[in-house]
Amino acid sequence: MNVRSARRRPALLAAGLAALTCLVAACGAGPSTEPGAAPSIGLSTYYTGNNWRKEMVSSFQSGATDAQKTGIIGKYSVADSNGSVPQQAAQIQSMIIQGYRAILVEAASPTALNGSIQKACDAGITVVAFDSLVTADCAYKVATDYVKYGELETEYVAQRLGGKGNILMVRGIPGNSVDNDVYAGVQNVLKKYPDMKLVSEVYGQFTESVAQQQVAGVLPSLPKIDAVLTEGNDGGGAMQAFRQANVNPLPLVVMGNTGQDLQVWQKVAQQVPGYTTMSVSSYPSMSTVAMWVAVNVLAGKPVPKLVYAPVLTIPEQNRDAWAGHLGYGEVANKVLSQEDSQRFIDASASGNPLHVDSPLPEAAQ
Amino acid sequence: MTQSVKVRSGTVPPPTAPKRLSVPGGTLGSWFLPVVAAVIMFVVIFAVAPAASSYLGLSLLLSSLLPLVLACLAQMFVIAAGDVDLGIGSFVGLVNVTVAAILPTHTLPGILLLIGLVVAYALMGMLIAVRRLPSIIVTLGMSFVWLGLAILILPTPGGTVPEGIVSFVDWSPPLVPGTIVAIVVVTVVVALFLNRTRYGAVLRGSGSNPEGIRRAGWSVVRTKMALYGIAGLLGVLSGIVLSGQAASGDPNIATSYVLLSIAGVIVGGGSFRGGDISPVGTVAGALVIGLIATLLQFLDVPSSYQVGTQGLVLVLILVLRAGVTWWRRRVETGGLA
Known part of the structure; x- marks a missing residue:
């Protein structure tokens, strides 16, 4: 894919780029494209309407502000395409015009932005896709290993249930x-435990209220449920459905790192002595890791094409600290520093990536 | 646009194009405002980011707008029929998927499918005209059919668009970017067809005054089929261009085009009355809709305000347009309206 595009009118592109660079330099508008100056970084996302995304954007902004103060990066900005794929493509192309040295992309489509991303790469811009990725080969990727996410929670549930029960x-x-x-x-994990049965599946759309409705809808038709597996931002809602139906005993519900999840978990633990579970979701500040990947690439340091960011888990002992730290609609996060990012980069480069991280909230450390 | 085809004139439109048409694109009022708005946007963008006015800058800026322009024109033909098309987004997605997943391996079936899609659009127009069904319901229903077909063809995003289409869409003539040439050619062809040909006048008339068209001896079912067929053809073109730019397929690639295309037509001086549309205005409207986000990005508007500000700019343009319409009517009727 990049081979094909690379031989597409390179001369014309070079000429255009030269004109572009000269115009930018002459007029002094837009971020600097001079190789020596601190690089400018643009973040392109397609949706900022939920808590995870808001946290994602704000952790990038705080990380970038710090990096800007120390002169590591220059100008930075965030653009939101409001759910539209073609508009995000336009957004990336505008960032090329603006002369950003690196573009971080939370992609609305794994494939449809490839043309625009290739144009950015051809113009010498470092592209880092994170969270929802793209297939373009020229882009660096910062990913959560969601297969590991599923294995982790199922493994936990299997241990707790002794390898037997309805899910x-x-x-x-x-x-x-x-x-x-x-x-x-x-x-993958259920295959190893033939006595654990996945008796029903509902779609909660990563949204607590939807998860609650969907679970409440299927509950009357289900046998006794021993555990509920979730995918983030949905555990508290699922648990509410069981509580409202007066199910006793309550199942083991894997939580999804929102303030609501942790408060529900606390409440249930007060009512049911000995009730315990875990909470897991991805790091909103993957955006900051993507920024540090871009900084390293621009500085000529070796970076693997695929960097894994760990999932953020909240075990029993961290529950109260996070519950006290998070508002009802907030998502657990920690601003990942340059050192954190470097750790993830090095671990991914060594072929042994870090998949789980269980930090305490910042205020509690 | 001729006064005689407007509903409020109450006259039966002549089946021939009247001679006194002088401005391609309709009356001054309907296309003038969107064109001014588009020009202002370009001026501001060039002032903020001078690099955007270079050859490369212009092609980066405009290339992503060409499929939207075509989708807006497709929507315009349906709105000209007095209908609304809620299926254009998934239809463009289906074309994209066809181009990315069927054309590379099965060229002939792929081409036949694309032609079949245009025919399907014409048939949809026939169904709406014959059964007098509300277009909103039919096109909304069909949008799920298009999306379903697209997901059947390509369950997860992927595929590769044939190299020929990619390089055709990437066509870079000397001096002026290919996108600008394409936009100008499409606008001129559509405007000339609608405003200068006999059948164009009939098509517009069938939206504003179907009874008159019927009495003049034309089949309203056939005019509706023609309007929908042209919309389908433009939708297919939009999908092909979008495919060339994305270089791969995604069933959901163009879902945002439904509302954007309707907004483009309305901002471009069209109205839901039927027959009351302007090709030049629609193209300008599409550029305005497509450029608002870019403009806000160049102006460094914080991302949390970008979506809301886009909406505000649209409302502002519509308020201005309502003001202009009111003023024109006042002048025309000697201040008695």
Whole structure:
């Protein structure tokens, strides 16, 4: 793919680029494209309407502000294409015009942005896709291993249940790549435990209220449920459905790192002595890791094409610290520093990536 | 646009194109405002980011707008029929998937399928005309059919668009970017057809005054089929161009085009009345809709305000347009309206 595009009118592109660079330099508008100056970084996302995404954007902004203060990066900006794929393509092309040295992409489509991303790569821009990735070969990728996510929670549930019981799974959005991966991980582990049965699946759309409705809808038709597997931002809602139906004993519900999840978990633990579970979701500040990947690439340091960011888990002992730290609609996060990012990069480069991280909230450390 | 085809004139439109048409694109009022808005946007963008006015800058800026322009024109033909097309987004997605997943391996079936899609659009127009069904319901229903077909063809995003289409869409003539040439050619062809040909006048008339068209001896079913067929053809073109740019397929690639295309037509001076549309205005409207986000990005508007500000700019343009319409009517009727 990049081979094909690379031989596409290189001379013309070079001429155009020269004109572009000269115009930018002459007029002094837009970020600097001089190789020596601190690189400018643009972040392109297609949706900022949920808590995870808001946290993703704000952790990039705080990470970038710090990096800007120390002169590591220059100008930075965030653009939101409001759910539209072609508009995100236009957004990336505008960033090329603006002369950004690196573009971080949370992609609305794994394939449809490839043309624009190739144009950016051809113009010498470092492209880093993170979270929802693209297939373009020239882009660096910062990913959560969602197959591991599914394996992790299913393994936990299997241990707790002793390898035997009925499972309900709250999935994300049909056809979504995160959902496909988590589900594949769940299946991987379930194969090892023939006595654990996946008796029902509902789609909670990574949204607490939807998860609650969907679970409440299927509950009357289900046998006794021993555990509920989730995919993030849905565990608290699922648990509410069981509580409202006065199910006793309550199943083991894997939580999804929102303030609501942790508060529900606390409440249930107060009512049911000995009730315990775990909470897991991806790091919103993957955006910051993507920024540090871009900085390293621009500085000429070796970076693997695929860098794994770990999932953020909250075990029993961290529950109260996070519950006290998070608002009802907030998502657990920690601004990942340059050192954190370097750790993930090095671990991925060595072929032994870091998949799980269980930090305490920043205020509690 | 001729006064005689407007509903409020109450007259039966002549089946021939009247001679006094002088401005391609309709009356001054309907296309003038969107064109001014588009020009202002370009001026501001060039002022903020001078690099955008270079050859490369212009092609980067405009290439992603060409499929939207074509989708807006497709929507315009349906709105000209007095209908609304809620299926254009998934239809363009289906074309994209066809081009990315069928054309490379099965060229002839792929081409036949694309032609079949245009015919399907014409048949959809026939169904709406014959059964007098509300277009919103039919096109919404069909949108799921298009999306379903697309997902059947390509369950997960992928595929590779044939090299020929990619390089055709990437065509870079000397001096002026190919996208600008394409936009100008498409606009001129559509405007001349609708405003200068006999059948163009009939098509517009069939939207605003179907009874008159019927009495003048034309089949309203056939005009509706023609309007939908042209919309389908433009939708297929939009999908092909979008495919060439994306270089791969995704059933959901163009879902945002439904509302964007309707907004483009309305901002471009069209109205839901039927027959009351302007090709030049629609193209300008599409550029305005497509450029708002870019403009806000160049102006460094924080991302959390970008979506809301886009909406505000659209409302502002529509308010201005309502003001202009009111003023024109006041002048025309000597201040009695």
